[in-house]
Amino acid sequence: MPNRPSAHAVYSELKDRILGFTLYPGTRVTETELAEDFGVSRTPIREALQRLAAEGFVTIRPKQGCFVRELDIEEIDQLYQVRIALESLALELAQAHMPRSALESLARDWDPGQSDKAPVSVDAMAQRDESFHITLAQGSGNRVLAGLLQDVNARIHIIRRLDFTDRERIDVTYTEHHRIAELLLARNLSAARELMSEHIRYSQEFARTLTLRRLADLRRAAPGSSGNG
Structure with missing residues (x-):
């Protein structure tokens, strides 16, 4: 049996x-x-x-x-707004409290030349991406902040992972994560914040668009669907 x-x-x-x-x-x-x-x-x-x-x-x-x-798209958009605010604070506190050696290690881990060694599965890449953001939040020294960010990430995971179904988005993620770590090392907080916000907003829009497209395709393919929306 x-x-x-x-x-x-x-x-x-x-x-x-x-x-x-x-x-x-x-x-x-x-x-x-x-x-x-x-x-x-x-x-x-x-x-x-x-x-x-x-x-x-x-x-x-x-x-x-x-x-x-x-899927409540409006709620997801609001969660991304909260995520941007939390990540901005994480950058500020990480620059003040995170050891330079830890930031240097983070920059090496996300060297764009390493992107060809990215995890094969979407979920593994999504977890690797999340680890970058959580590492910065934990490096802030504020456990409440790290916990809140983990909660927000869990609630948007269902669409966030779709960002890594595209090879180009994986390459961009490596480049932008590496650059953010470098900007913190250079004590350029304003530029790091700006890049982080752009990084998250683009990821949000990409995943949101792909999610809506996939749901529309599935709806059209469903039994009994006329295919006319």
Whole structure:
């Protein structure tokens, strides 16, 4: 008898489906249907859904069921506004408190010549990108700031990762991260802030546009769709 997937394996597969929009935002999922799909009991399904709910990927509504979280573009835009403010403060505090050796290491890690060695998977590259920003926030010496930034990043992860489905965007990310670290080393805070804001805004717009395009394509391809919008 083949091994049945564990709760962690179910969680990973469902998360991939949500991030890839195979499970469309707003879709209702049931433990029974998923148990049949994965060939497991409802227990690992329930555990996986509870974990996804804790991470904000699904919403469990009493007496209604479990739903893939809707994408609220306006809320995502507001989260990006908050992210820019947090990252700006992180740069200011990191310049004041982060050891020069740590900034030099960060600059080396993001040398544009290293971009051809970028992680292969989208999720791995997204995690590497996030580590750059969290390293600066942690280097600020303000744990509250770092925690808030991690929370914002988690809430926009579903579209932020799409920024790394494009090879050019990966190359640009290396170049801009390297430049930001260099500007902090040169004590040019204003230029570092300006570049960070531009970096985040462009990433936001790229991921937002790609998300809306992908959702539109999936909607047109859905059974019963006329394809006319």
